[in-house]
Each structure stands twice: as C-alpha cells, then as structure tokens.
Amino acid sequence: MQLHGALMLFGASFFWGTTFVAQVDGMGELGPFSYAAARYFIGFLSMLAVMYFTHEQRFKERRAGKYGRGFLAGIWCGIFLFLGSSFQQVALQYTTAGKAAFITCLYIIFVPLVSKFLGKKIRTENWIGAALSITGLYFLSIGEAFTINFGDFLLLIGAVFWTLQILTVDRFAKKVDTIDLSTAQVFLTALLSFIVMMMFENPSWDAIFGATIPIVYGGVMSSGVAFTLQIYGQKYAEPSTAAILMATESIFGALSGWLLLGEVMSGREIFGCVLMLAGIIATQWRVIKN
DSSP states (O other): OHHHHHHHHHHHHHHHHHHHHHHHHHTSSSOHHHHHHHHHHHHHHHHHHHHHHHHHHHHHHHHTTSOBOOHHHHHHHHHHHHHHHHHHHHHTTTSOHHHHHHHHTTHHHHHHHHHHHTTOOOOHHHHHHHHHHHHHHHHHHBOTTSOBOHHHHHHHHHHHHHHHHHHHHHHHTTTBOHHHHHHHHHHHHHHHHHHHHHHHOOOOHHHHHHTHHHHHIIIIIIIIIIHHHHHHHHHHSOHHHHHHHHTTHHHHHHHHHHHHHOOOOOHHHHHHHHHHHHHHHHHTHHHHHO
16 A cells, blocks of 8 residues: 555656646746636636545445545645645746746655654754755755845745645545545635735736646646645655655656756756755655665
C-alpha cells in the first residue's frame, strides 16, 4: 500500500508541476483571482462527478465505521489551500513558472520545522536541508544587491500556507471521507476566489472563454485529480515521505516552464535550484537511504 500511496503522490506532483504553465498562460487576459475562481469551480465540478461515482462504496465504508464525513475537515484544509494558492497565483505575475515551482516546494523544509512546534523531534538532516535550501533560495531569488523579487517574496509566504495545508491534510486524511474532504476544500477555494474576484477584478466572458484550456487543465487535473491523489496518497505515506514525493513538482514545474514557455534561468538561478534540490534530498535522506 505504501507503493500505491507513493505513486498517487508522484502523480499529484506531476499535475501540480505542469499546472504552473497553465496558471501563467491562463492569466493572459485574466486577473489572478478570476483565473483561480474559474479553475477551482471546474475542479469542484470534477469532484462532484467523483462523488457521484463513488458514493455507494463510500456510504458502505462510513456505515462500517471506517471513517466519518470529511466536509468540516475540508473547510480547514480549504482555508490554507485558498491562501497558498492565492499568494502563488498573484506571484506568477512577477516571476517565472520554474522559480515558482522551486520556491513553493520550500514546504518540504517548513513541514518538519512546523512539526517541531507541535512537539516532534527535528533531526540533524532537517537542519542541513534547511540551510542548503535557504542558501539556494538566496541564489535563486535574491539579486547581487540583496533585493528579492516581489513575486518570489509572495511565493515564500505562500509556501508557509502550503505547509499548513499539508499538515492539516495529514491530520484528517486517515479519519474522514477523502472525497468529502477534497470536494470541500476545492469548493471553499473557488468560493473565496470568486468573492475576491468580484471585489477587485472585472473579468469578461471573452477572456474566460479564451483561457478555456488552462482553466480546464488547472481545474480538472490539478484542483480535482491531484488534490484527491494527495489525500489518498497521504493515507498510506508518512508526512516526510509524502513531502519529498510532492516536492518533485518543482522539477516538473521547471521543465514544463522551459519546454512550453521558453523560460531560461541564469547560471546563478540554476545553482540556486541545485542547492534547493540538495536541501530537499538532505531533509529526506533517512527515508531515501532506507
């Protein structure tokens, strides 16, 4: 079952990584919250379809006492998902998909650090990984004049909320209906994105229809499929193992940005990515070695 969970998390990472391209492309004529509202609404519709086709089996499992309803847990996950997604989406107006993918994956460093405040032990490799990743972030995002790109700064804040989303999912994934939880968090993110869109943006239907492909890809594959794979996968994988598998989205994001958007990183930025990747590996070295 651990292999089953690992494959699910790896699949989720692929869809998340390639969705960075869809997020950039989708904002050609749309504001960040307009794109997010449309994307997560499509994701919610895809989750409704999943709920319909799985309701009989899930009903039997709930009656057998295997787990409870997951809508309330999904609200908590949805709050952090909305915040993490919002900071990331706005940031993509000021930075590249490749850099966004790597900075977002700092959650692999933040997860054990936040766990420390929850009473868990921090191993030596976690500190080494944090040091390597912070150094890598310096080369990736901070200029020689010690200035940081505004978009990269937003991504850094977003990584904190992605960390909280992962830890919240880990707390509830084994206790509640996975589909309920995923549907609730996607719906809440769509709703909150729509509210902010109505407050600050004025999208046209032409702009929305013009971004149909990136909206549908981001909605179905990333918002619907990937978050469901994440929750199922975290049922069978430890948080540290799940974190390193999900962090491969940084590689998929950088590759898809290069192949599909023609993004090019400087030697300094590539060196920063290498250090961050080394930090990710160092943090999970005990898991990899075993």
